[in-house]
Each structure stands twice: as C-alpha cells, then as structure tokens.
Amino acid sequence: MRVDTTFEPLVTSRLRMRRSVPEDADAIAAYRSNPLVHRYQGWDRTDVDGVLAQIREMSERAPGEPGWVQLTVEELDGGRLVGDVGLSPDQHDAGVIKIGYTIDPEFQGRGYATEAVGALVDYAFDSLGASVVRAFASAENLPSIRVAEKVGLTLRERIERTAGGQAWHIVRYEIDRDEGR
Secondary structure, three states, X not given: OOXXXXXXXXEOOOEEEEEOOHHHHHHHHHHHOOHHHHOOOOOOOOXXXXXXXXXXXXXXXXXXXXXXXXXXXXEOOOOOEEEEEEEEEOOOOOOEEEEEEEEOHHHOOOOHHHHHHHHHHHHHHHOOOOOEEEEEEEOOOHHHHHHHXXXXXXXEEEEEEEEOOEEEEEEEEEEXXXXXX
C-alpha cells in the first residue's frame, strides 16, 4: 500500500472531499451530536472541542499512514458542508483500507453519501493501492448499508459485540480490488 503525501481534494460531479480544517469543527460537531446520527457512530466525543482535537490530530497524517484521515464533504455548488468521510489502513490486515462516512441529516436522501463513498473507494484502490476496502455499520443502520451496497461492497460478516452490558450487532462489508466497481 502507498502513502499519499501530496493529497489533492477528491472531486465528483457534485462534491469536493478535502482535508478537514479547524473551521469545520462547529458544523461537524452539530450533526455528529444529533441523536439520530450519534446512535450509529462510535465517536468518543462529538462536542466542538473533541471534533477540533480530532481534526488537528489527523492533519499531521497523510492518507495511507496508520490512523484515520477525515475528509470534509462539501457541495461544489456553493461550498456547503454536507458531511465527512474517512479512511484508515487496517492495523491487522495488510492491504485493507477501512472507510467511514457520515452525511448531515439535512443533506441526506440526495445521493451524496453514495457519490462520496464511491469516490473514496476508487481513491483507496487507485491512489493508495488497497487490495480490499472495508466498512463496518450497525446492522440497524439500513441507509449506511444501502450506501455500501450501492458502491459495490458486499456483506462478509455479521458480528455481535457486548460492551457495558449492551449488545451491538455489526455488519462488515467489503469489496476486493479484483471485484471492481
């Protein structure tokens, strides 16, 4: 796998995915803190200071290096921030890139997640040289699962985890480079 030290924003027909900057923290914290969004996410902190700390930490990391890199998703027309996507090499499986995605509920239902995630999958294969792209989701998060399936990821595993006396049902979706999109 490769590290992209000269990252340029990913651009689709309607969206630009660029490195998140401190000025994005308020908007990202607002939708990540929304109970309808947060219930499916695993972030420790969704307050502005927590999001700002994550953005600063990730700013030192190039895509392909160990750890998450978050990209802010914005509309090309008008530049409104609509969500964020992220990627990280899997610590335990060489050649595997994990992805995550969140779209602000105000902008959901417009195909933005599918467009952004499709571009992220292509980037992981083409620029980082990944052999597999992997996404995890709550088994109850049907919109997230639909996005994964629309961009070509297929269900590989159902997982049950217990934390704090609460059971979590998770699904693992993947696409191999050889499967194509």
